[in-house]
Amino acid sequence: MTLPIIKYRGGDYRPRPEAVRSLMAQLARRTSIEVNREPIEIALTDPNLYHYPFIYLAGNAGFEPFSPKELRILRHYLGFGGFLLIDDNSSKIHSEFDASVRNLISQLFSKIPLQKIPRDHSIYRSFYLINRAAGRVILNPFLEGISIKGRTVLVYSTNDLGGAWSKNKLGHWNYDIVAGSSKQRQGSIRLGVNIVMYSLTLDYKKDMVHLPIILERLRRYHSK
Amino acid sequence: MNFLIEFFGAGLAEYNEWDIQWAPDNSEAIIAILGVSVPLALWFFWTSLSRIPSRLKKVLLFSLRVSTFLLLGLLLLKPQLELKKSHSQKNSIAVLLDGSKSMSIKTFPTEEKRIDLVRETLQANKDYFAGLKKDFSVDTFFISDHIEPASDVDRHYQARMPNTDYSKVFADLKKHYEKKPLAGVFLFTDGADLTQSSGDPSSSLVEILAGFKSPVHTFQAGTNESFKDLSIQSLDVPDFGFVHQPIHLTVSLYASSMGNKNIPLVLKEGKNILISKMVEIRKDQASYKVDLQFTPRDLGKRVYSLSVPLFAGESIASNNRRHFQVKVIRDRTRILHLNGRPSWDSRYLREVLVSNPKVDLLSFFILRTLSDDVAAPTSELSLIPFPSNLLFNDYLNSFDLVIFQNFRFESFIDKNLLSNIKSYVQGGGAFLMIGGELSFQGGGYDRTPIEDILPVTMQRGRKIFSSEEFRPVVEKNLQHHPILRLEKKDAFNQKTWQSLPLLNGLNLGLTAKPESHVLVGYKKKGSLVPVLAVAKMGKGRTAVLATDSSWNWNFRRVGEGGSGRYYEKFWNNVIGWMTNAPETRLLRLESDKERYKDGEEVLVRFNVLKEDYTPASGEKVNLTLIKVSGESEKHVLESDQNGDGVFQFLPDQEGFYAVQIELNRKGDRISDKISFGVFGETAEFDRPLVNASLLKNIAGITGGQYVILDGPKDLSDYRFENPEVMVQTKRKTFSLWDNWWSYGLLVGFLMIDWWARRKSGLS
Numbered sequence: 001m002t003l004p005i006i007k008y009r010g011g012d013y014r015p016r017p018e019a020v021r022s023l024m025a026q027l028a029r030r031t032s033i034e035v036n037r038e039p040i041e042i043a044l045t046d047p048n049l050y051h052y053p054f055i056y057l058a059g060n061a062g063f064e065p066f067s068p069k070e071l072r073i074l075r076h077y078l079g080f081g082g083f084l085l086i087d088d089n090s091s092k093i094h095s096e097f098d099a100s101v102r103n104l105i106s107q108l109f110s111k112i113p114l115q116k117i118p119r120d121h122s123i124y125r126s127f128y129l130i131n132r133a134a135g136r137v138i139l140n141p142f143l144e145g146i147s148i149k150g151r152t153v154l155v156y157s158t159n160d161l162g163g164a165w166s167k168n169k170l171g172h173w174n175y176d177i178v179a180g181s182s183k184q185r186q187g188s189i190r191l192g193v194n195i196v197m198y199s200l201t202l203d204y205k206k207d208m209v210h211l212p213i214i215l216e217r218l219r220r221y222h223s224k
Numbered sequence: 225m226n227f228l229i230e231f232f233g234a235g236l237a238e239y240n241e242w243d244i245q246w247a248p249d250n251s252e253a254i255i256a257i258l259g260v261s262v263p264l265a266l267w268f269f270w271t272s273l274s275r276i277p278s279r280l281k282k283v284l285l286f287s288l289r290v291s292t293f294l295l296l297g298l299l300l301l302k303p304q305l306e307l308k309k310s311h312s313q314k315n316s317i318a319v320l321l322d323g324s325k326s327m328s329i330k331t332f333p334t335e336e337k338r339i340d341l342v343r344e345t346l347q348a349n350k351d352y353f354a355g356l357k358k359d360f361s362v363d364t365f366f367i368s369d370h371i372e373p374a375s376d377v378d379r380h381y382q383a384r385m386p387n388t389d390y391s392k393v394f395a396d397l398k399k400h401y402e403k404k405p406l407a408g409v410f411l412f413t414d415g416a417d418l419t420q421s422s423g424d425p426s427s428s429l430v431e432i433l434a435g436f437k438s439p440v441h442t443f444q445a446g447t448n449e450s451f452k453d454l455s456i457q458s459l460d461v462p463d464f465g466f467v468h469q470p471i472h473l474t475v476s477l478y479a480s481s482m483g484n485k486n487i488p489l490v491l492k493e494g495k496n497i498l499i500s501k502m503v504e505i506r507k508d509q510a511s512y513k514v515d516l517q518f519t520p521r522d523l524g525k526r527v528y529s530l531s532v533p534l535f536a537g538e539s540i541a542s543n544n545r546r547h548f549q550v551k552v553i554r555d556r557t558r559i560l561h562l563n564g565r566p567s568w569d570s571r572y573l574r575e576v577l578v579s580n581p582k583v584d585l586l587s588f589f590i591l592r593t594l595s596d597d598v599a600a601p602t603s604e605l606s607l608i609p610f611p612s613n614l615l616f617n618d619y620l621n622s623f624d625l626v627i628f629q630n631f632r633f634e635s636f637i638d639k640n641l642l643s644n645i646k647s648y649v650q651g652g653g654a655f656l657m658i659g660g661e662l663s664f665q666g667g668g669y670d671r672t673p674i675e676d677i678l679p680v681t682m683q684r685g686r687k688i689f690s691s692e693e694f695r696p697v698v699e700k701n702l703q704h705h706p707i708l709r710l711e712k713k714d715a716f717n718q719k720t721w722q723s724l725p726l727l728n729g730l731n732l733g734l735t736a737k738p739e740s741h742v743l744v745g746y747k748k749k750g751s752l753v754p755v756l757a758v759a760k761m762g763k764g765r766t767a768v769l770a771t772d773s774s775w776n777w778n779f780r781r782v783g784e785g786g787s788g789r790y791y792e793k794f795w796n797n798v799i800g801w802m803t804n805a806p807e808t809r810l811l812r813l814e815s816d817k818e819r820y821k822d823g824e825e826v827l828v829r830f831n832v833l834k835e836d837y838t839p840a841s842g843e844k845v846n847l848t849l850i851k852v853s854g855e856s857e858k859h860v861l862e863s864d865q866n867g868d869g870v871f872q873f874l875p876d877q878e879g880f881y882a883v884q885i886e887l888n889r890k891g892d893r894i895s896d897k898i899s900f901g902v903f904g905e906t907a908e909f910d911r912p913l914v915n916a917s918l919l920k921n922i923a924g925i926t927g928g929q930y931v932i933l934d935g936p937k938d939l940s941d942y943r944f945e946n947p948e949v950m951v952q953t954k955r956k957t958f959s960l961w962d963n964w965w966s967y968g969l970l971v972g973f974l975m976i977d978w979w980a981r982r983k984s985g986l987s
Contacts, residue, residue, distance in 0.1 A: 029597055081782065
């Protein structure tokens with residue numbers, strides 16, 4: 001599992017340089033997923049884009065609109081099996097990055113609006129049982145996404161997930177959690193794990209064999 | 225008249241009657257018009273002759289004009305001379321003898337068959353019928369759901385016809401006597417007409433009977449007194465069912481004079497008892513409904529038999545047993561898919577399996593191993609324990625295909641359970657191992673029962689996995705193998721395989737077993753390293769795909785401008801072959817019908833393919849016909865240029881038959897087997913009771929008499945009206961107006977009239 005960072009024009013496409021490496025380390029530690037910890041950067045026009053079904057687009061400032069070619073490539077990529085995680089690292093509500101992202105998504109899927117991902121979505125139960133979206137700063141306690149033919153192809157977090165994941169090589173957290181505790185950081189890591197797990201297993205956790213156990217655990221979890 | 229007959233050239237001896245026919249339909253109107261117009265015209269004409277002094281000329285001219293008008297009138301009325309030959313004909317008496325199967329039922333207390341009661345009456349009245357033949361034409365018919373002229377009644381009268389339908393019988397009779405006078409009908413029957421719902425005849429039967437001007441005397445063969453019978457009256461069962469899924473059937477039982485007893489209702493397949501259920505029979509209850517349920521375990525057309533015991537003194541033995549056939553199919557292919565770790569390879573394969581409506585998928589991903597630190601209590605995880613015992617002990621046989629994808633069994637499956645997988649495959653299951661670092665030697669499968677069933681052997685101590693890119697090569701000799709058919713045309717198919725993206729990630733140290741087929745390989749130093757290999761193991765099939773990068777044929781191909789179509793097709797081909805889909809079999813056998821009637825010829829077809837899936841022409845196959853008695857008949861047949869062949873035979877008795885076909889190819893025994901039933905019609909025994917009320921009604925409607933035959937009856941009191949009936953056998957007509965002399969005469973009269981008027985000084 002390699003998680004490429006999407007390069008784009010304008011803004012900073014890598015405001016949390018350690019985010020992907022840190023998430024990969026967490027995946028390796030916590031799950032059976034075989035990961036490539038070294039992040040790579042890739043442009044949408046790169047011919048090797050389809051070697052990586054999961055891509056990560058992050059930023060903390062506005063960016064230039066994608067060219068029609070890039071939009072076409074990204075639409076095709078997502079429509080035929082790819083997955084995109086967008087992470088707003090600005091820690092601001094209605095940030096310039098947020099405006100650019102919403103503009104990008106409206107150009108990408110003019111007929112499919114970005115919607116809140118419901119609580120019973122497999123993303124919230126693909127590995128950990130999660131009841132709300134976390135991040136370094138919780139601006140919105142939810143994720144938004146785009147689904148095509150029952151498969152969620154794009155997930156957008158406004159809560160600076162990358163900031164919560166980032167750890168330096170000495171093992172210290174790079175950024176403090178805003179108005180929260182280490183539980184919030186753990187929640188962010190768990191959400192990151194779940195998003196990757198969802199991209200690899202899709203709605204596997206909705207198979208009948210899992211449902212009774214998951215529902216029982218959720219019932220207990222929520223009653224706490 | 226004789227002159228006329230001579231004149232028209234007809235032989236006098238041939239006809240004994242004549243008549244004049246006036247052809248136009250409205251001849252009366254023509255006569256009326258002529259009756260008014262002709263006298264008027266003649267009156268005008270007579271007054272126009274006043275200038276002629278000679279009375280003789282006047283009369284001559286007037287006579288000519290009258291003759292002309294008469295001839296004209298004759299032409300308008302178009303007269304025809306009809307010559308006829310007639311003779312007197314005997315009235316007919318129809319004797320209808322019910323030859324349906326229900327006539328074989330015994331009647332009590334004499335225990336005589338119904339048909340025998342009729343035979344006795346016919347025998348006792350031989351002289352009566354002989355006497356009847358002097359004055360009448362006596363015609364005998366066997367009846368069932370049609371009439372059939374009977375000759376030599378003593379020899380040919382049998383209770384063997386499968387159905388009774390009086391409406392059709394009387395309709396046929398009416399047609400038969402359309403031109404012959406019918407004076408009366410004797411109907412010898414039990415009244416058990418399946419088409420009549422009760423004792424009242426249907427409206428269509430009443431309508432037909434009302435058209436009969438002669439009486440129908442009904443003679444009821446047998447009675448319902450002390451009628452003892454236990455029967456399976458009807459059976460409600462679907463034509464097809466799903467393997468491993470219960471099939472429900474509802475059985476209607478009928479019991480008459482059986483007393484109080486508990487009887488077993490037994491469902492069998494061949495000689496194996498599937499279910500036995502006790503039914504409580506009570507003397508005050510005739511009808512019973514019993515619900516049964518059974519679960520078919522094998523695919524194909526399955527023949528089942530349902531039976532109740534036969535008790536002493538029962539009127540009908542054959543209705544205690546019923547046969548039925550159910551086509552057992554897969555509702556969906558059940559696949560168990562175990563993934564050692566989440567990966568793109570497993571994700572795209574799962575997507576294909578989930579999107580296939582014919583697949584019922586149960587998948588498990590090992591999301592964490594024992595060495596992983598999830599940093600959360602179990603209650604905050606969505607992970608469930610892996611139910612290895614349930615899957616590999618209890619429910620393994622319910623799966624059509626088991627897939628291990630990059631899966632290491634240790635810590636999840638007890639090593640002892642691997643031998644269950646081996647038995648499952650040998651018993652007809654299918655097992656596929658998909659590559660990755662956790663497969664084959666990496667998963668610890670070498671020297672385990674899994675290695676025994678796989679198409680490859682594994683070598684240890686070497687590099688067992690390579691992440692390098694490689695181009696897989698299709699084995700040319702096996703390009704017709706159903707797994708490799710991405711396109712129908714050979715050249716296009718080859719081109720398609722060559723166009724697929726490279727793979728990266730190959731399990732090494734695998735060697736194909738001699739009995740396996742390497743369909744796709746990787747060429748290394750002149751030898752072919754197996755990438756995709758298949759084999760038959762016992763009754764089952766196994767395959768290996770020694771790479772974890774087949775998803776490249778989906779997503780990467782999309783990136784290259786293609787689509788995931790071939791990836792999907794490839795996997796569906798793999799599932800089809802592994803689960804022994806009919807189109808993937810080398811030897812196929814089928815019969816032209818699902819059920820044969822007694823006396824019907826059976827046609828069995830077979831098709832043979834070579835190992836490379838091209839037609840095997842001229843191949844000899846051994847066909848074994850297993851008869852009802854258990855004895856078998858062997859035949860050696862040869863396939864034609866398309867690999868096809870047929871076998872026909874006429875079953876000699878009712879019951880189950882099986883046809884097995886097999887061929888030995890390089891020590892590999894390939895076979896197929898079908899079974900089917902040959903059964904006689906038993907509808908006549910579904911409602912076997914004598915219908916006295918119906919017979920009374922038939923007699924009542926036609927003015928006949930109703931009589932119960934409880935022994936030989938004397939028919940000498942039966943008399944029929946015998947009026948003389950003339951029947952015309954020959955007829956010929958001649959036109960008296962449409963000929964040269966009538967038109968010539970008309971013209972002649974007019975010319976003489978004209979000439980005489982000129983001579984008399986008229987214009």
